[in-house]
Amino acid sequence: MYHIISIRDFERNDLDYLLDRAGEFDTGKYQPGMLDNKLVALLFFEPSTRTRMSFATAMARLGGKSISVDSVEASSIVKGETLADTIRVISSYVDAIVLRHPKEGAARLASEFSSVPVINAGDGAGQHPSQTLLDLYTIRQSMPVDGINVGLLGDLRYGRTAHSLALALSLYGVTLHTIAPKGLEMPASITLELRERGMEVIEHPNVEEAVKELDVLYVTRIQRERFPDSASYYNVASSYRITTDLLDGVNDHLMILHPLPRAGEIDPAVDCTPYARYFEQARNGVPVRMALLHEVMK
Amino acid sequence: MTRKDPSGGLIISPIKNGTVIDHITAGEALNVLRFLGITGSTRECLSIATNVESKRMGTKDIVKVENRELCTEEVDRIALLAPHAKINIIRDYKVVEKMGVEIPEILRGVVRCPNPGCITNTNEPVASAFEVLDKGLHCLYCDWLIKDNIANHII
Ligand SMILES: Nc1ncnc2c1ncn2[C@@H]1O[C@H](COP(=O)(O)OP(=O)(O)OP(=O)(O)O)[C@@H](O)[C@H]1O
Ligand SMILES: [Mg+2]
Ligand SMILES: [Zn+2]
Numbered sequence: 001m002y003h004i005i006s007i008r009d010f011e012r013n014d015l016d017y018l019l020d021r022a023g024e025f026d027t028g029k030y031q032p033g034m035l036d037n038k039l040v041a042l043l044f045f046e047p048s049t050r051t052r053m054s055f056a057t058a059m060a061r062l063g064g065k066s067i068s069v070d071s072v073e074a075s076s077i078v079k080g081e082t083l084a085d086t087i088r089v090i091s092s093y094v095d096a097i098v099l100r101h102p103k104e105g106a107a108r109l110a111s112e113f114s115s116v117p118v119i120n121a122g123d124g125a126g127q128h129p130s131q132t133l134l135d136l137y138t139i140r141q142s143m144p145v146d147g148i149n150v151g152l153l154g155d156l157r158y159g160r161t162a163h164s165l166a167l168a169l170s171l172y173g174v175t176l177h178t179i180a181p182k183g184l185e186m187p188a189s190i191t192l193e194l195r196e197r198g199m200e201v202i203e204h205p206n207v208e209e210a211v212k213e214l215d216v217l218y219v220t221r222i223q224r225e226r227f228p229d230s231a232s233y234y235n236v237a238s239s240y241r242i243t244t245d246l247l248d249g250v251n252d253h254l255m256i257l258h259p260l261p262r263a264g265e266i267d268p269a270v271d272c273t274p275y276a277r278y279f280e281q282a283r284n285g286v287p288v289r290m291a292l293l294h295e296v297m298k
Numbered sequence: 299m300t301r302k303d304p305s306g307g308l309i310i311s312p313i314k315n316g317t318v319i320d321h322i323t324a325g326e327a328l329n330v331l332r333f334l335g336i337t338g339s340t341r342e343c344l345s346i347a348t349n350v351e352s353k354r355m356g357t358k359d360i361v362k363v364e365n366r367e368l369c370t371e372e373v374d375r376i377a378l379l380a381p382h383a384k385i386n387i388i389r390d391y392k393v394v395e396k397m398g399v400e401i402p403e404i405l406r407g408v409v410r411c412p413n414p415g416c417i418t419n420t421n422e423p424v425a426s427a428f429e430v431l432d433k434g435l436h437c438l439y440c441d442w443l444i445k446d447n448i449a450n451h452i453i
Contacts, residue, residue: 008441082422105417105439109424124415126440189443192433 002296003111004119006127007164012171018291019137025061025294026287035064038297041094042068043086044121045101050260051121051130054285055098058293061286067094084113091115095297099123117296125160131259132164134288138281139216142255145169151177151210153240154220154265156186161259162220163190170199177202177210181236184226207240211250217242217275219258219265243267247275257281310345316364318386318393319376324349326379327359329449333375333408334368342366355382374402378430378448401430409435409444409451416440426453 024030040059044052052068059066083106091097091114099110100121107120107127122128139145150169152162156178166176166186176199178186185203194201204210211217219242227233241264242256258266258278270276322330327346336342343364352358359380373385377399387395407425411418418426418439428435434445444451 006441082420083417084423101417102415103417103420104413104415104441105437108439109417109422112424123417124440189445 001117003107003114003117004129004292004296005107005111006120007129007132007167008127010129010168010171015133015136015168015171018133018288018295019140021291021295022133022137022284022288025290026284030062030290030294032061033063034294035059035062035297038062038064038095039093040064040066040096040098040293040297041090042066042098042121043074043090043100044068044070045074045099045106046122047071048100048122050282050285051100051128055119055121055130055289055293058286058289062290062294064095064293064297083109087113087118088115096293119292119296122160125158127164128160129164130285130289130292131161132168133292134281134284135161135165135218135257135259136168137284137288138257138277139255141280141284142277143215143253145172145174147173147175148215149175149177149213150216150218151179151204151207151214152186152218152220153179153207153242155184155222155226156180156220157184158223158226159220162186162218165218166190166194166199167197170194170197173198175200175202177204177214179204179207179210179240181222181240184222207242207246211246211254213251214254215251217254217256219256219262221259221261221263221265223263237264241265241267242270244269244273247273250275310347310360310362312391313345313362313364313388314391316362316366316388317368318388319361319363319368319373319380320358320384320386321352321355321382322359322361322376322380323382324355324357324359326449327361329379329452330359330361330376330383332449332452333379334372336363370397371402373397373399375405375408377401378405404429404438405435408453409448410453411437411440411442412444412451413437413440413442416442 056066087110096117098119098121099107102124104124104126106123111118156162224233254275255277256275327348345362347360349357367387376383383399385397386393405428411426427438434443
């Protein structure tokens with residue numbers, strides 16, 4: 001059975017294959033009824049609009065159906081019940097499970113108790129492989145990923161999308177530039193793992209220093225909760241904000257990505273520059289998730 | 299009753315049947331027992347000798363467990379604390395089997411994941427599982443890496 005749990009489980013070939021498939025779904029090279037009669041359970045124990053809707057959209061576009069449980073309903077279903085039991089039961093109803101859960105490793109556990117494939121749609125501060133695939137897909141639409149310079153900006157300590165993207169990029173000979181506020185730097189264990197995988201990781205004290213070298217700037221959310229008070233949050237947030245001024249003299253082909261939703265990290269004035277690619281990125285969630293759903297249920 | 303044996307080792311009352319774990323890194327005997335899940339509340343009849351002189355190792359610890367033959371999976375855990383340990387299976391007072399310990403690839407249910415957000419720290423029906431790497435123990439669920447003193451994380 002094919003589960004999609006963590007980007008660490010993927011080799012470069014697997015990623016390329018899935019990205020190629022996503023490209024076919026994107027350009028309409030597929031039969032609309034490919035997942036006719038298939039049913040997926042979207043089990044979301046944590047709120048998410050975008051990820052849940054894009055999985056539902058992807059399933060519908062392939063002719064399949066989804067049943068969906070949101071965070072409020074989910075918490076009442078499982079009053080006192082273990083995730084293991086919930087998964088055992090629900091996997092007997094459907095052909096695949098998409099799971100979002102607040103605990104790290106929840107998707108791995110679910111895959112051990114499920115009789116159908118499990119796709120991880122985010123487990124706490126852990127993994128979110130479909131997001132990483134759509135990030136890669138978006139980059140690959142504009143340029144070959146091999147050997148490019150990618151900047152990761154924002155909360156690199158807790159930001160799971162940044163960790164799994166970095167791990168995936170390490171398979172492509174990418175040079176990684178990290179730019180994070182004090183206290184929100186990439187955990188040493190991840191930086192070590194990236195370097196062991198042969199990746200060059202360069203830490204920068206500020207955006208200005210790094211931005212002109214970059215081919216891709218990946219911005220993540222800096223959350224208010226990470227700071228002791230509003231003043232220190234606003235202070236940090238404003239010094240890491242992407243503005244049109246900052247983009248003076250960058251590479252013409254620079255692409256700015258963001259997993260969305262954004263708070264104040266990117267000035268809306270940046271939206272109308274050619275660098276802003278985050279809405280396109282969000283749209284790519286559908287073909288990428290079509291590829292994943294089809295792959296596990298075909 | 300203790301006496302010196304001819305080879306210079308220390309024998310604490312010979313056992314009829316059971317397991318002798320010899321050549322334990324000095325000072326690790328109690329952690330070895332915890333790794334095996336043997337605590338004050340279990341029933342095993344134990345003898346423990348710590349910091350005894352050893353020709354090969356300077357000093358070493360020895361643990362003797364009566365009426366219990368440890369299996370390979372159990373003894374391999376010990377390798378993380380005492381890589382030179384020798385397991386002797388005793389039947390009718392004689393050593394009938396002697397084995398070294400090998401560091402296991404995966405360690406299940408022995409140490410607790412230090413990550414409070416890890417699914418293994420909830421009421422789910424799974425044991426912790428760590429991949430044993432050179433740089434430490436890697437949680438197979440949440441990817442946490444235990445680099446420091448493993449004995450501090452024994453369940
Ligand atoms: N019946 C027994 N009861 C308790 N301890 C025993 C018994 N028989 C052997 N031992 C102990 O088990 C260990 C291994 O015994 P063995 O006779 O193989 O000694 P050895 O030749 O010194 O082995 P090694 O090379 O492993 O040190 C020794 O520490 C010995 O004291
Ligand atoms: Mg000896
Ligand atoms: Zn863990």
